[in-house]
Amino acid sequence: MTNTQRNPLAKSFNVVSLIAFAFPSMVMMLFMGLYTIVDTVFVARFVDTNALSAINIVCPVINIMVGLGTMLATGGSAVIAKKMGSGKTEEARSNFTLIILTGVLMSLVITVMGLLFLDEIIWGLGSSEILFPYCKKYLTVQLIFAVGNIMQVLYQNLFVTAGRPALGFVLSVLAGIANIVFDYIFIVFLQMGIQGAALGTGIGYMIPTLIGSIFFLIGRSELHFCRTKMDVPVLVKSCSNGASELVSQMSSAVTTFLFNAVMMKLAGEDGVAAITIIIYSQFLLTTLYIGFSMGVAPVISYNYGSRNVNQLKRVVRICICFIMTVSIFVFLFSFFAGESIARIFAGNHENVFEITKIGFAVFSFSFLFSGYNIFASALFTALSNGKVSAMISFLRTFGFITIFLLILPRFLQTAGVWLAIPLAELLTFMLTIYMVVKFHRHYKYL
Secondary structure, eight states: OOHHHHOGGGSOOOHHHHHHHHHHHHHHHHHHHHHHHHHHHHHHHHTOHHHHHHHHHHHHHHHHHHHHHHHHHHHHHHHHHHHHHTTOHHHHHHHHHHHHHHHHHHHHHHHHHHHHTHHHHHHHTTOOTTTHHHHHHHHHHHHHTHHHHHHHHHHHHHHHHTTOHHHHHHHHHHHHHHHHHHHIIIIIISOOHHHHHHHHHHHHHHHHHHHHHHHHHHTOSSSOOOOOOOOHHHHHHHHHHTHHHHHHHHHHHHHHHHHHHHHHHHHHHHHHHHHHHHHHHHHHHTHHHHHHHHHHHHHHHHHHHTTOHHHHHHHHHHHHHHHHHHHHHHHHHHHHHHHHHHHHHHTTOHHHHHHHHHHHHHHGGGHHHHHHHHHHHHHHHHTTOHHHHHHHHHIIIIIHHHHHHHHHHHHHTHHHHHHHHHHHHHHHHHHHHHHHHHHHHHHOOO
């Protein structure tokens, strides 16, 4: 069996084959975005907009869980793929097993600590008296399913590294369908309210978690579970290399908190509901960038590890052209369909609808730049340059946004809130161009 047959990362990619390889990851992320959107639509329509606001109040805790899982997954994937590309297969398997076990332990700590300090966390996130009961019901269930949340993030990334992106796609679709079905059962049929929404999401997490565990136990791919040992340098390398993804999620947690605080002050619970709609819609519309970057990252790591410079250059150039095309498409869709999206969420709640509609018109311009920034961060992670990747993620998701969010609303009110992210993406895009040009001779990707 040739290396290409055994490991799909070793094949010579062209435009069609690279997009086809990344396609399952893209669709997987799109389905994740869709079922997240459906989740919030169920809450907005069949519970109320206060419940929708409550989801965004506790969202920073979920951001942290996803961030920790993504840090281990992307950082560990780069380490594992590079070793596979260098022919160190047994070592790669041992590292993979250690990373999965670390994810399980991490999730258990989050569950215990989160439930012990549940009330303090909710008040600390800025909940109002009205929103507190909703927050408590939703966050309790989410913490119970923390292991599913983190493990499904790990497996979705590592299926790609194992050369099985299609499996990750199928499991994501199944998880999404299960979430929608259980949302209907728990929220509409059983009238469980926001607690039903959290339970449906938790069950969705467990599908890729359980099936992924079985897949890697059976050992039918080059990457599977094996006996392992504590290897602190590998964990440190994985965490430091994937730090940009943790930075991104931690930054999202802080900026979500700031968005909630500013909008609560300017427009009350309706303002928080509006920013919730925008944030969840942003996640849906950036899933193509995220999924594509996730799908091609192991290919970049493999070719970098195997010193295949010509293939590395070809892959990166294809990626840049693809991101440019998708960015234009996503911007146009967001700009012209924003009002319809706002109406789907807000229903007959006119105040929430009007606030959200105005927000979409301004916010849409961020999609012209965000794709390049997301891909550049993933590129440097794949090349084991966690510092540059973390800097890009930090500035686009926290640094610039925080500055604009603290200054602009003082002069422009809610318009300043909507402008914060497009301006942050634009400045980060300028930095991204500089970094890509600066390091191209070192990594030889252009």
